[in-house]
Amino acid sequence: MAEGRLFTGKELINGNPILNCGEDEHVYPAGSSIDGNPMVKEMDFFAADNNFSKEKVCADDGVVHDLELNTRLNLSTNTSGGKSNVDDHERRTSYNDIIGNKRKVHELIHVQSELKQMHVENKRLRDMLNQMNNNYNGLKMHLATLMQIRNAKTEKDHEMINAAVKEKNHAVADEPSQNFCSSKEIIQMGLDKSDVGDSATTGREKSLDDHQAIIPGRVANKFPKFGTSMDFDQHSETVSSLIRKARVSVRARSDAYMISDGCHWRKYGQKMAKGSPFPRAYYRCTMGSSCPVRKQVQRCAEDRSILITTYEGCHNHPLPPAAEAMVSTTSAVASMLLSGPMPSADHALMNSSSILSRNSALNFATLSTSAPFPTITLDLTQSHNSSDQFQRETRGVISPNTLFPQVFGQSLHNQYSNYLGLHGSQGMQAAPNRMQNADAVSSATAAITANPNFTAALAAAIASIIDNTITRNSTDNNA
DNA sequence: CGAGTTTGACCCGCGC
């Protein structure tokens, strides 16, 4: 239901979802809804009119004639009574008024019927436009991906970025365990939360992940082994036991109460998060029979224009075209974010966030694995605010000098199929040189994610990939 | 009547 409300006429016309789409219920009559049968409603309307015309008027073609007939009968009756010409004139005038009123009623009926037909047509066009919009987004994504692939695979750049990755990993390894929280996260903490001790000030992804990443005590409770010298296998066991589901959180500016991501969601709960005046809504994916994907939607406490959407789990069903096409890019982002530090068993998940934060170009995505819910946070609000600088930077990175890598190459297809097929045999491959692609991937993704509707699908896809990846790594390590 | 939403109750983990 909520999803259906997103695709309202206003939304499609403006190109962006609009808050309180329920207004359409007032704008459009219930009969114009595509869910119901608009023709039935229209038929009922005419049926009522026919009843009306049976008593006073006649059906469509004979309205005027029947009225004239009745008029004559009345006149004859009245004239037999010896009325004056004045009265007769008044009667004629009143009859003319009646005729005029009947004509007006009839015209009104026609106008209303036409209006309803227009509503039906409007609804149909809206659906078409929606479909076209989805297709457009998908094609745009695909085109971007193909262009990146063309520009990719330069051995020189691979080596260069490879070295950069090693350097970053080395630097991360030298960091104290309690500094795993990325600078980006720290910045976000400072910007988004005025009260560090208070949870859920800016959304659940921060209250659970960032807060726990910042606060050592909570981290120690959640992951007591990560900061120690425990082996990676033991870490993985701990992770597998603690991790319930990976999450992707998207911060995007939107006035809509929920971002359309092509999936169908059913709301199963809503709570007032502590420290936030805005409620947090819980949704469950209803596209699949038993799809485990859930998402939380909450508005940022500091900036109500920012909508925070957190996805969790992987879909067990094919996605609509709008979401499918976006998986290409999301796969790349997820691959880069997730699989980078995994092969190095020394520091496990924790260091990934630091690695990501060190990439200057990757300024919109952060990975927080310090909680039971490894979470990628995509902050897309900056791209909308400083579009000029961002676009400039984006164009620069995506230029032919930049690479778009194997992430969009070989891994892409693996993860794409894995995402679509879900729990497929091809998990996320531990490509050794993923961080090299950080700039290009992030820039391309950021450019594409300028579309608010994309962000949700992006997050859903990444969440799905994260889940698969972590599960696979855990099982592999346990084996 | 089925699907979705609302909302209070309940469960569970965590901190004190």
Added chain:
DNA sequence: GCGCGGGTCAAACTCG
């Protein structure tokens, strides 16, 4: 152990 808060459940309700 107790209280708090996040997350989920499920009955009641709404809507098409």
